[in-house]
Amino acid sequence: MPIKFGRPLQRSVGFVPHTETEEAQPLDLTIRLRRNRRADWARRMVREHQVTTDDLIWPVFVMGGDNTRQPVPSMPSVERLSVDQVAREAVRAAELKIPCIALFPYTDPSLRDEHGSEALNPENLVCKAIRAIKKEVPDIGVLCDVALDPYTSHGHDGLMRDGEILNDETVAVLVRQAIVQAEAGCDIIAPSDMMDGRIGAIRQGLDRNGFTHISIMAYAAKYASAFYGPFRDAADSAPQFGDRRSYQMDSANAREALREVQLDLEEGADVVMVKPALAYLDVIRLVRDHFEVPVAAYNVSGEYSMVKAAAQKGWVEEKRIVLEILLGIQRAGAEIILTYHAKDAVRWLKS
Ligand code: PBG
Numbered sequence: 001m002p003i004k005f006g007r008p009l010q011r012s013v014g015f016v017p018h019t020e021t022e023e024a025q026p027l028d029l030t031i032r033l034r035r036n037r038r039a040d041w042a043r044r045m046v047r048e049h050q051v052t053t054d055d056l057i058w059p060v061f062v063m064g065g066d067n068t069r070q071p072v073p074s075m076p077s078v079e080r081l082s083v084d085q086v087a088r089e090a091v092r093a094a095e096l097k098i099p100c101i102a103l104f105p106y107t108d109p110s111l112r113d114e115h116g117s118e119a120l121n122p123e124n125l126v127c128k129a130i131r132a133i134k135k136e137v138p139d140i141g142v143l144c145d146v147a148l149d150p151y152t153s154h155g156h157d158g159l160m161r162d163g164e165i166l167n168d169e170t171v172a173v174l175v176r177q178a179i180v181q182a183e184a185g186c187d188i189i190a191p192s193d194m195m196d197g198r199i200g201a202i203r204q205g206l207d208r209n210g211f212t213h214i215s216i217m218a219y220a221a222k223y224a225s226a227f228y229g230p231f232r233d234a235a236d237s238a239p240q241f242g243d244r245r246s247y248q249m250d251s252a253n254a255r256e257a258l259r260e261v262q263l264d265l266e267e268g269a270d271v272v273m274v275k276p277a278l279a280y281l282d283v284i285r286l287v288r289d290h291f292e293v294p295v296a297a298y299n300v301s302g303e304y305s306m307v308k309a310a311a312q313k314g315w316v317e318e319k320r321i322v323l324e325i326l327l328g329i330q331r332a333g334a335e336i337i338l339t340y341h342a343k344d345a346v347r348w349l350k351s
Pocket of ligand 1: 229230232300301302
């Protein structure tokens with residue numbers, strides 16, 4: 001039977017003095033919630049949620065060259081890493097027990113064209129990084145975006161004709177991109193393009209090429225968001241004209257996210273993602289309540305950089321803010337969180 005709060009359970013309310021001359025009397029309370037908060041051991045014991053290292057995915061930017069690390073100005077402490085450095089960081093991440101790394105390429109502009117052809121090159125940065133990581137640390141998971149924006153000269157996620165992003169033609173290329181990444185050894189394919197029908201097509205493409213064991217984490221409810229700004233700086237993937245609102249979701253819509261998620265699940269997604277996280281905690285909760293599947297949330301670049309900027313100014317305490325944010329995302333219903341703070345968070349969670 002559900003417990004009724006308030007009067008029926010409380011014996012009676014004691015006398016509360018109204019003037020300074022009246023003497024305070026103890027309230028006659030049956031229920032005192034502070035009892036569970038009195039001591040650290042008690043607080044730990046009644047804790048409902050706990051973020052652990054196992055919940056985190058660490059996104060990393062890959063660049064060309066050798067033994068090179070390049071700071072991303074709009075994302076303090078984040079660097080673009082050459083393939084050898086990515087492999088080195090993967091070793092560190094594995095030591096920290098971070099389960100999975102997400103790879104994002106910073107493609108040289110000379111390699112970009114209208115069709116995003118470099119996405120299909122088995123020797124592109126992402127494929128090289130996958131192989132380098134798998135050689136050094138076979139046990140860490142590697143997740144790769146499927147989308148054309150790092151590879152197209154116009155910076156859009158798909159193929160274009162007359163200013164229009166073509167859906168079905170793009171999906172055909174994305175299927176090939178997914179297979180190329182799977183051949184390189186990627187464990188999780190994460191379509192972030194938001195074309196209709198891409199999950200089903202990619203699932204079929206993977207299965208027909210012997211990759212039935214490769215998972216799909218669908219960027220299912222991906223919103224057209226200003227919070228991606230620093231990422232586009234890091235990957236140099238801002239659209240050259242227009243915006244992404246003809247394929248990414250409208251921030252005003254929450255119910256529509258359920259349709260996106262349902263379709264992606266019907267088409268074969270293993271995990272569904274909501275992105276960004278903080279302005280969309282209600283969407284994470286909706287998805288969690290409607291579907292019995294793993295839910296991921298992407299704590300995106302803008303969310304990261306806002307915390308970093310405020311922390312650098314001394315306005316917030318970075319460690320506590322980050323752990324509180326991660327807990328909030330988990331409480332909203334996400335069991336997997338992609339965060340640029342992953343390595344720090346692991347250290348902080350231990351201390
Ligand atoms: C590519 C992609 C983007 C992000 C992840 N994959 C950018 C975008 O869609 O514009 C954003 C991640 C972040 O902001 O941290 N499609």
